[in-house]
Amino acid sequence: MSEEIIEDDLPEQLRIRREKRSAILARGDEAYPVAVARTASLKEIRARHLGLAIDVATGIQESLSGRVIFKRDTGKLCFATLREGDGTELQAMFSLDKVGPDLLNQWKSDIDIGDLVSVTGEIITSKRGELSILADSYQLAAKSLRPLPVEHKPLSEETRVRMRYVDLIVRPEARFNARLRPQVMQSLRQSFSSREFIEVETPMLQVMHGGATARPFKTHSNAYDMELFLRIAPELFLKRCVVGGLERVFEINRNFRNEGADSSHSPEFAMIEAYQAYGDWDSIALLTRNLIQEAAFAVYGSHVVTHHDGRELDLGGTWREANLFDLISEGVGEVVSAQTSLDELKRIALKLEMKIDPKWVAGKLAEEIFEQVTEGQLKDPIFVRGYPVDTSPLVRAHRLTPGLVEKWDLYIEGFELATGYSELIDPVIQRDRLVEQAALGAKGDVEAMNLDEDFLRAMEFGVPPMGGMGMGVDRLLMALTGLGIRETILFPLVKPEEQ
RNA sequence: GGGCCCCUAGCUCAGUCGGUAGAGCAACGGACUUUUAAUCCGUGGGUCGUCGGUUCGAGCCCGACGGGGCCCA
Numbered sequence: 326m327s328e329e330i331i332e333d334d335l336p337e338q339l340r341i342r343r344e345k346r347s348a349i350l351a352r353g354d355e356a357y358p359v360a361v362a363r364t365a366s367l368k369e370i371r372a373r374h375l376g377l378a379i380d381v382a383t384g385i386q387e388s389l390s391g392r393v394i395f396k397r398d399t400g401k402l403c404f405a406t407l408r409e410g411d412g413t414e415l416q417a418m419f420s421l422d423k424v425g426p427d428l429l430n431q432w433k434s435d436i437d438i439g440d441l442v443s444v445t446g447e448i449i450t451s452k453r454g455e456l457s458i459l460a461d462s463y464q465l466a467a468k469s470l471r472p473l474p475v476e477h478k479p480l481s482e483e484t485r486v487r488m489r490y491v492d493l494i495v496r497p498e499a500r501f502n503a504r505l506r507p508q509v510m511q512s513l514r515q516s517f518s519s520r521e522f523i524e525v526e527t528p529m530l531q532v533m534h535g536g537a538t539a540r541p542f543k544t545h546s547n548a549y550d551m552e553l554f555l556r557i558a559p560e561l562f563l564k565r566c567v568v569g570g571l572e573r574v575f576e577i578n579r580n581f582r583n584e585g586a587d588s589s590h591s592p593e594f595a596m597i598e599a600y601q602a603y604g605d606w607d608s609i610a611l612l613t614r615n616l617i618q619e620a621a622f623a624v625y626g627s628h629v630v631t632h633h634d635g636r637e638l639d640l641g642g643t644w645r646e647a648n649l650f651d652l653i654s655e656g657v658g659e660v661v662s663a664q665t666s667l668d669e670l671k672r673i674a675l676k677l678e679m680k681i682d683p684k685w686v687a688g689k690l691a692e693e694i695f696e697q698v699t700e701g702q703l704k705d706p707i708f709v710r711g712y713p714v715d716t717s718p719l720v721r722a723h724r725l726t727p728g729l730v731e732k733w734d735l736y737i738e739g740f741e742l743a744t745g746y747s748e749l750i751d752p753v754i755q756r757d758r759l760v761e762q763a764a765l766g767a768k769g770d771v772e773a774m775n776l777d778e779d780f781l782r783a784m785e786f787g788v789p790p791m792g793g794m795g796m797g798v799d800r801l802l803m804a805l806t807g808l809g810i811r812e813t814i815l816f817p818l819v820k821p822e823e824q
Numbered sequence: 825g826g827g828c829c830c831c832u833a834g835c836u837c838a839g840u841c842g843g844u845a846g847a848g849c850a851a852c853g854g855a856c857u858u859u860u861a862a863u864c865c866g867u868g869g870g871u872c873g874u875c876g877g878u879u880c881g882a883g884c885c886c887g888a889c890g891g892g893g894c895c896c897a
Contacts, residue, residue: 337869338834338851380858395861402857420857438850452858471834475849477861478836483892495835588894680897820891 342470345435349465356468361443362388368413370448371456379454388445389415389458390466392494394476398433404457407442412500416457417444424460432463439469487822489815498633503815505624506802512623513577513597513798516616522573522599527562529555529579535780536560536719538772540583542592555581558795560719561780563600564748567791568783572602577798588809589740592818595798602789605747606731609792610708613735613743614644616796617706621805632807638738640804644706646733649695652709656698661691663713663728670694684770688713703736718758718774721749735796737804743796750791752784 335343349356364387365373374383391407394414398404401421408414419432423446436442446460474480476495485492485499492499514524532551534541536558546553559576566574580596597616601609621630621640628641653661657673667687674681674690679697681690691713703709711723712732723729724747731747749755759776766773802813811817 336834341851395859397859397862398856399859399862400856402859404859404862406860416860418858422857451860453860455858455860457858472850474835475861476835477849480835481892483831484835486892491835822891 338472339470342437342468342472345437346468346470349435349468354465356465358464358466361390361464361466362445363390363443364388366413367391367407367409367415368411370415370458371413374448374450374456377450377456379450380452381450382459383448385448386446386461387448387458388443389417390441390443391415392469393436393438393440393442394473394494396436396438401429403429403432405436407444408494410500411504412497416451416455417442417446417460417463418449418451418457419460419463424462428462435465436463437469437472439471439473441466441469483819486811486817486819502802502806502808502812505806506798506813506815508624509620509798509802509805510577512620513616515623516619517575517599520573520612522575522601523571525563525566525571525574525576526578527556527559527566527576529581531556533775533777535774535777536562537580537582538774540771542581542583557582558596559598560793560795561777563598563793564788565780565783567600567602568786568788572789573600575599586818588811589800589803591799591810591814594810594814596795597798597801598793598795600748600791600793602791604792605790606710606733606745606792609745609794610733610735612792613745613794613796614706617742617801617804620801624805630805634807636807638804638807640706640737644708644735646708646710648711649709650691650711650729652699653691653695657694661694663688663691663711663726665691686715688715688717692716700736700741701739703739706735706737708733708735717746718762719749719755720746721751738807740800740803742800742804743794745792745794748788748791748793750784750788752781752788755784756781 346356367389370387370389377383389407391409391414393405394408395406396403403419405417405419406414407417419429421429424432442463443466444458444460444463446458446462449457449459451457474484474491474495480492480496485496489499493503517524530544531554534554534557536556537560539557541557542555544553544555545551557580559578559580563574563576575597577595577597579593581593583592584590586592599609599612601612618628618640621628625631629637629639631637650662657677659673661670661673665687667690670687670690671681674694677694677697679693685693710733711726711729712720712734714722714728714730717730717732720730720732723731733745734741735743735745749758759774759781762774763776766775799810799813802808803810806813
């Protein structure tokens with residue numbers, strides 16, 4: 326019988342809990358029952374008895390369940406704190422005259438911190454005024470075989486990420502963050518829906534990746550015996566939707582990029598993309614601001630968001646707009662434009678002691694200079710507008726300024742949160758741009774885009790003028806909370822532990 | 825890719841000069857009918873990330889590897 330075998334090389338505390346489980350089963354009780362009595366949640370009980378005076382017996386019987394997170398055993402009156410999933414806590418009391426000596430002793434010896442229990446009894450307040458359930462009986466709902474970490478010392482970063490389930494039990498902020506994300510998602514969908522955008526789901530497994538410049542993850546289909554890619558962006562499929570008459574579409578889903586991971590990059594990340602027929606970069610910028618402001622309001626009830634360290638960030642009102650090349654010129658102290666030559670830009674970059682990749686074209690170098698001198702200083706929300714054409718193959722030319730495209734990047738707290746375009750809709754120009762990209766790919770640029778013939782065929786049927794945007798959901802949560810990306814994702818990728 | 829730091833009990837961490845392992849909480853035994861990280865008395869718990877080297881002797885020094893973090897690019 327496997328139940329009788331208790332590995333004696335286990336750490337002491339794990340071994341003792343397994344022995345307790347065996348003892349419970351051996352005397353015919355259940356350690357993992359199929360159901361336990363539960364008449365209300367702890368939250369409901371707290372709400373119903375708000376403001377109850379000290380030392381009151383209500384006469385109301387309830388059965389309540391929760392995880393034991395503190396245990397204070399005394400001789401004839403024991404206290405325990407129960408916690409349920411959202412963090413609501415309630416005290417349970419076990420007195421000798423109510424439960425009798427056998428059950429009291431059993432409570433003391435069987436139940437450990439971390440166990441899930443159901444307690445049946447009367448709702449009272451203690452002599453200190455603590456709302457409590459005074460037990461007549463209790464039942465184990467699930468025996469915990471592992472001790473919880475200390476409540477009052479912060480878990481190490483690594484343990485939080487590797488054992489998020491424990492993190493959620495012990496750390497209020499983890500619970501807050503876990504619930505923040507669905508609130509934001511709901512708000513985003515509500516914002517789109519109220520503007521008559523419809524949500525679509527486009528392929529994540531793709532025959533050909535596209536829509537962004539990034540290295541993809543590759544996989545293999547046995548059924549088709551062909552190489553497939555995890556998508557790096559949904560853009561080209563959403564544009565196909567617009568061709569077909571889904572004039573306002575959005576998708577919120579995962580993208581995958583086979584690149585470095587750090588405090589603001591995860592190999593898989595949630596992304597919003599939206600396309601609005603008969604809109605442009607201005608209409609889509611307004612949409613983006615509304616999405617973010619409405620999400621902030623949904624979470625905090627205000628456009629001023631409070632970060633986890635107490636700092637406040639005001640996302641209200643309209644946001645600053647500035648031209649990319651004006652910001653660069655300001656930053657380097659001389660006039661830089663889309664016409665500035667690659668050699669000139671190199672001279673500036675060298676003055677800034679930047680390392681220059683010889684593969685960079687002028688536009689790319691200009692953007693790198695911007696990142697070097699300006700990006701980190703853009704604390705308040707700002708739309709940076711007008712990007713070089715040679716780094717933006719899916720964007721239409723700027724209607725006024727040659728060499729630029731109608732693309733903006735939204736910066737908040739110094740990092741890029743979203744990007745938006747007046748989309749390129751001329752299929753002939755689009756083909757030229759993708760042919761250029763394919764040539765870069767042939768020369769070994771692993772991030773270059775492919776020549777997607779089906780996408781071009783779709784465009785050739787006629788795409789309405791449109792604006793489009795993309796925004797990282799994880800980054801939106803970072804902007805709303807000030808947290809690192811691994812705190813906004815419940816289960817970020819971590820390398821396996823050694824056995 | 826380069827540099828720096830960390831890995832010790834279930835958890836969070838100390839560990840001096842290289843001399844054979846410590847604390848708090850948690851656990852175990854006992855006392856306690858109003859506790860709030862209960863308190864008091866007592867006890868146990870360690871492959872010091874892994875492998876190798878130096879040494880009479882390594883948690884500590886050296887090297888490699890694994891895992892994690894920070895900074896730079």
